[in-house]
Amino acid sequence: MQVSLRVRRFDPESNQGPYYQTYSMDAPDYYTVLDALIHIREETDGTLGLRCSCRSAICGSCAMRIDGHAKLACKTKIIDLTADGGEVTVEPVGNMPVVKDLIADMKPFWDKIRAVDPWLQPEGPEPEREYVVPNEAMQDLAGAMNCIMCGACVSDCTVLEAELNRGVPVEKTWLAPAALAKAYRFVGDPRDDHQYDRLEKLSDSGGIWDCTHCFECIEVCPKGVAPMDRIMALRDKAVSAGITNNNGTRHAKAFHDSIKAYGRLDEVTLVPKSVGFFNIRELLPQMPTGLRMLKAGKLRLPHKAENKKKIKQIVDSLDKEQME
Amino acid sequence: MLEHDVLVVGAGLAGLRVAIEAQKQGVDVAVITKVHPVRSHSNAAQGGINAALEQEGSPDSWEAHAFDTVKGSDYLGDQDAIEIICREAGPEIIELEHMGVVFNRDETGHLGVRAFGGATYSRTFFVGDITGQALLHVMYEQVLKANTRIYEEWFVTSLIVEDGVCRGVVAMDLATRRLHTIKAKAVVLATGGAGRVFEPSTNALIVTGDGISQAYRAGAPLMDMEMVQFHPTTLKQNGALLTEGARGEGAYLLNAEGERFLGNERNQFYAPSKMELAARDVISRAEQIEIDAGRGVDGCVLLDCRHLGEDLIRERLWQIWELAMDFANVDIMKDPVPIRPGVHYIMGGIKTDVDGRAWDVNGGGWGGVKGLFAVGECACINAHGANRLGANSLLETVVYGRRAGLTAGFYVKEAPTALLSEAKMADDESRIKEIISRPDNGDRWAALRLEMGEMMNSQVGIFRTKENLEGALEKIQEMKLRYRHVPIQNKGNIFNTDLQFHLELGLMLDCAEVIALSALSREESRGAHYRLDFPARDDEKWLKHTMAYYTPEGPEMDTLPVTITQWEPTERKY
Ligand SMILES: Cc1cc2nc3c(=O)[nH]c(=O)nc-3n(C[C@H](O)[C@H](O)[C@H](O)COP(=O)(O)OP(=O)(O)OC[C@H]3O[C@@H](n4cnc5c(N)ncnc54)[C@H](O)[C@@H]3O)c2cc1C
Ligand code: SF4
Numbered sequence: 052m053q054v055s056l057r058v059r060r061f062d063p064e065s066n067q068g069p070y071y072q073t074y075s076m077d078a079p080d081y082y083t084v085l086d087a088l089i090h091i092r093e094e095t096d097g098t099l100g101l102r103c104s105c106r107s108a109i110c111g112s113c114a115m116r117i118d119g120h121a122k123l124a125c126k127t128k129i130i131d132l133t134a135d136g137g138e139v140t141v142e143p144v145g146n147m148p149v150v151k152d153l154i155a156d157m158k159p160f161w162d163k164i165r166a167v168d169p170w171l172q173p174e175g176p177e178p179e180r181e182y183v184v185p186n187e188a189m190q191d192l193a194g195a196m197n198c199i200m201c202g203a204c205v206s207d208c209t210v211l212e213a214e215l216n217r218g219v220p221v222e223k224t225w226l227a228p229a230a231l232a233k234a235y236r237f238v239g240d241p242r243d244d245h246q247y248d249r250l251e252k253l254s255d256s257g258g259i260w261d262c263t264h265c266f267e268c269i270e271v272c273p274k275g276v277a278p279m280d281r282i283m284a285l286r287d288k289a290v291s292a293g294i295t296n297n298n299g300t301r302h303a304k305a306f307h308d309s310i311k312a313y314g315r316l317d318e319v320t321l322v323p324k325s326v327g328f329f330n331i332r333e334l335l336p337q338m339p340t341g342l343r344m345l346k347a348g349k350l351r352l353p354h355k356a357e358n359k360k361k362i363k364q365i366v367d368s369l370d371k372e373q374m375e
Numbered sequence: 376m377l378e379h380d381v382l383v384v385g386a387g388l389a390g391l392r393v394a395i396e397a398q399k400q401g402v403d404v405a406v407i408t409k410v411h412p413v414r415s416h417s418n419a420a421q422g423g424i425n426a427a428l429e430q431e432g433s434p435d436s437w438e439a440h441a442f443d444t445v446k447g448s449d450y451l452g453d454q455d456a457i458e459i460i461c462r463e464a465g466p467e468i469i470e471l472e473h474m475g476v477v478f479n480r481d482e483t484g485h486l487g488v489r490a491f492g493g494a495t496y497s498r499t500f501f502v503g504d505i506t507g508q509a510l511l512h513v514m515y516e517q518v519l520k521a522n523t524r525i526y527e528e529w530f531v532t533s534l535i536v537e538d539g540v541c542r543g544v545v546a547m548d549l550a551t552r553r554l555h556t557i558k559a560k561a562v563v564l565a566t567g568g569a570g571r572v573f574e575p576s577t578n579a580l581i582v583t584g585d586g587i588s589q590a591y592r593a594g595a596p597l598m599d600m601e602m603v604q605f606h607p608t609t610l611k612q613n614g615a616l617l618t619e620g621a622r623g624e625g626a627y628l629l630n631a632e633g634e635r636f637l638g639n640e641r642n643q644f645y646a647p648s649k650m651e652l653a654a655r656d657v658i659s660r661a662e663q664i665e666i667d668a669g670r671g672v673d674g675c676v677l678l679d680c681r682h683l684g685e686d687l688i689r690e691r692l693w694q695i696w697e698l699a700m701d702f703a704n705v706d707i708m709k710d711p712v713p714i715r716p717g718v719h720y721i722m723g724g725i726k727t728d729v730d731g732r733a734w735d736v737n738g739g740g741w742g743g744v745k746g747l748f749a750v751g752e753c754a755c756i757n758a759h760g761a762n763r764l765g766a767n768s769l770l771e772t773v774v775y776g777r778r779a780g781l782t783a784g785f786y787v788k789e790a791p792t793a794l795l796s797e798a799k800m801a802d803d804e805s806r807i808k809e810i811i812s813r814p815d816n817g818d819r820w821a822a823l824r825l826e827m828g829e830m831m832n833s834q835v836g837i838f839r840t841k842e843n844l845e846g847a848l849e850k851i852q853e854m855k856l857r858y859r860h861v862p863i864q865n866k867g868n869i870f871n872t873d874l875q876f877h878l879e880l881g882l883m884l885d886c887a888e889v890i891a892l893s894a895l896s897r898e899e900s901r902g903a904h905y906r907l908d909f910p911a912r913d914d915e916k917w918l919k920h921t922m923a924y925y926t927p928e929g930p931e932m933d934t935l936p937v938t939i940t941q942w943e944p945t946e947r948k949y
């Protein structure tokens with residue numbers, strides 16, 4: 052089939068800014084986006100920069116934005132994107148600095164992974180043989196170990212994007228989905244003896260409570276790791292472990308109280324309740340957001356929802372169920 | 376000048392295992408790798424890792440594992456090396472488990488195993504079908520924990536050997552194209568195989584035999600390079616591999632007539648008793664015979680998983696379900712998938728002793744380079760002989776990685792510090808500048824690489840003859856001449872992959888030459904090496920290793936005897 056690849060180019064050695072270059076070719080039906088890029092690099096344009104190695108979705112090198120979403124180029128067939136004569140847009144991953152063409156600087160990604168102390172921490176003497184643990188537990192962890200560290204989820208995480216847009220320096224941004232999925236792999240490991248400390252650390256600001264459930268990471272992950280689900284599982288574990296003295300659980304509780312009382316979200320008190328009413332240091336940076344939201348009409352003073360009674364009943368019954 | 380006690384080249388399983396062990400000796404260790412560690416090719420291993428773990432009620436033993444390995448090797452494996460790898464396998468698996476590998480368990484919560492080709496008992500430990508990935512990521516976690524210095528995305532261009540001793544490497548920082556001399560008392564090569572010398576291949580694009588060629592150029596001999604393994608089940612579309620674990624779980628191989636042809640008595644090479652679980656060389660040959668005889672489907676035979684059931688495929692063979700779906704458009708739960716043999720692994724490599732040293736400390740009669748170690752697929756400790764058993768290679772990376780790390784750690788404590796010149800770096804710099812400055816003559820490295828790979832596959836492939844091999848050698852000479860004029864388009868400094876692949880091709884051509892010449896010299900058929908003009912194994916003349924030494928005029932061939940401890944060669948049948 053005839054296809055055009057519109058590729059975002061950037062060469063820091065030239066004094067030109069980023070631009071788009073279109074390559075046209077006759078691509079066989081089985082061609083992936085990576086096959087096409089390799090074809091370009093080998094036959095027409097040796098200056099095109101990209102990372103790739105395995106060609107089979109296992110090395111994690113080739114994540115990039117394809118038609119606006121992060122994908123593995125080697126796992127994305129052109130025929131699934133466009134019909135004969137169509138165009139595909141290829142850009143580097145988002146939320147990370149671009150080094151050249153489709154090559155991004157993955158340092159922020161790895162720094163976040165490192166930040167969760169990603170190694171098993173058992174205590175006490177090692178058994179002579181293997182740790183005896185249920186297969187189901189290992190299967191569950193193997194699901195998280197399926198992560199190939201491609202960065203697709205981090206590229207498209209909406210919270211991270213918002214932080215960067217706000218000008219938060221990248222090393223101060225939140226942990227983001229991949230590192231949290233990695234953290235889950237240890238918290239969920241029956242052999243690890245630091246679950247509580249890990250959960251406590253992960254519950255700090257910039258951790259598990261910062262996710263906004265946008266599903267984006269689940270959507271883009273090429274290996275079915277479902278980072279958001281792992282984050283939710285970590286929240287459950289943290290709360291069950293009694294780790295509630297943090298913004299996240301306060302936020303969740305405020306959320307819960309607001310719905311119970313007003314039948315809807317009270318956004319005005321949500322933030323102060325989450326970080327604590329007198330936590331000026333954390334409240335201040337939130338002010339502009341609050342003001343912007345007020346202006347945009349997104350923040351309204353609380354008024355009671357019509358079917359408030361019904362909602363309260365639902366919340367009560369959920370509460371009761373949880374108690375039991 | 377950058378300087379370390381032990382410099383490990385390569386961050387696959389072998390390299391990282393070396394680094395962890397050497398660091399435990401309290402010496403300064405660094406790792407250098409052309410891709411981020413977890414991008415290394417070790418992550419592609421799907422099936423598992425072998426060990427005869429002493430278990431109550433299990434009839435298995437390290438001796439049984441060793442015998443299977445000796446037999447699998449068609450008696451070319453060195454039996455001292457095989458005894459070590461099999462004896463140390465159990466403790467190594469336990470150590471991996473303690474590091475955090477999430478091995479599959481049985482109903483009692485103990486480590487579970489699956490069957491694999493060429494094995495008398497089931498002894499393959501696994502993590503679904505992502506064993507290599509699961510191991511590599513855990514090994515990387517351990518390196519993070521130890522805070523090991525890693526030069527990431529640095530490409531080694533040459534080894535530095537002065538007075539017959541390896542003293543460091545020249546390497547290019549790919550992000551800037553700057554060359555550096557890195558001085559080291561010991562250099563450990565763990566650069567992986569050379570699968571891309573052939574096209575098609577199951578191997579990742581980075582598996583280009585760099586370390587093998589560089590060691591050879593530096594004076595270390597290469598052993599048994601003719602022994603190249605074809606894996607029986609690779610996808611036609613892109614050469615991707617479908618794990619032997621599939622056959623381990625009970626999948627069938629069928630020809631166009633729907634017959635499980637391995638059980639057919641029509642050919643002496645088939646495997647009527649072991650069937651789909653015979654050794655790889657045997658099955659690959661049988662497939663090729665079926666395909667050549669017109670009993671294939673579009674140049675392929677069929678792998679049938681349908682009867683294994685959805686649950687088992689979901690839990691244990693998920694990755695191959697995905698691969699078949701993505702690349703062949705086949706749902707293995709519903710249809711058989713077309714597969715064919717493809718180049719997969721190189722048994723030969725840099726000759727080392729059982730502690731990874733690439734020089735002769737025991738007066739065994741071979742020359743080498745002091746201070747140089749090799750381990751993993753680039754090395755030839757010779758635990759695989761003429762054919763590697765599935766799941767023995769991951770085992771080799773960790774068992775011999777540990778031993779080499781330990782030995783290198785000891786070695787550097789005694790090694791004197793020497794002054795080192797930057798001459799080699801200057802050489803490499805002018806070599807690279809010359810490539811960049813070449814005028815465009817219309818030729819491309821990609822075209823040359825493809826030609827080399829396809830030629831190797833057809834003339835140095837599953838079935839070989841004198842005529843084909845000589846023809847191959849001639850073509851390689853032509854290609855080497857042509858290579859000297861191949862230009863690159865990219866003149867930039869930042870991630871100049873055009874330049875990197877060009878340099879890799881130069882290294883691959885060396886490997887191709889040694890493979891073809893070693894194959895020509897071995898006038899018999901054994902394991903993966905099959906000569907139509909010498910169809911029988913010839914223990915009298917060829918129960919020995921081929922050795923290739925670099926000379927400016929081309930490889931010089933020699934031989935070394937095979938070490939036999941307790942298993943005398945007998946006929947090999949599955
Ligand atoms: C598809 C597939 C499936 C497999 N399945 C199994 C299995 O189930 N069981 C089993 O036992 N074996 C299996 N194998 C074989 C096994 O995976 C490999 O033999 C083994 O992982 C090799 O490990 P290694 O550490 O030696 O090399 P690699 O993992 O290949 O690492 C090589 C390292 O060297 C570095 N490097 C190379 N050249 C340079 C240079 N010039 N400069 C700097 N760095 C360099 C690379 O960056 C990389 O880090 C499989 C192989 C393939 C291809
Ligand atoms: S669900 Fe959470 S972690 Fe995932 S992309 Fe959205 S905000 Fe980020």
Ligand code: SF4
Pocket residue numbers: 197198199200201202203204205228229232271272273274275276277278
């Ligand atoms: S969780 Fe998925 S998307 Fe994120 S890094 Fe891992 S494999 Fe990639």
Ligand code: FES
Pocket residue numbers: 085102103104105106107108109110111112113114123124125126
């Ligand atoms: S090339 Fe390895 S994941 Fe795409």
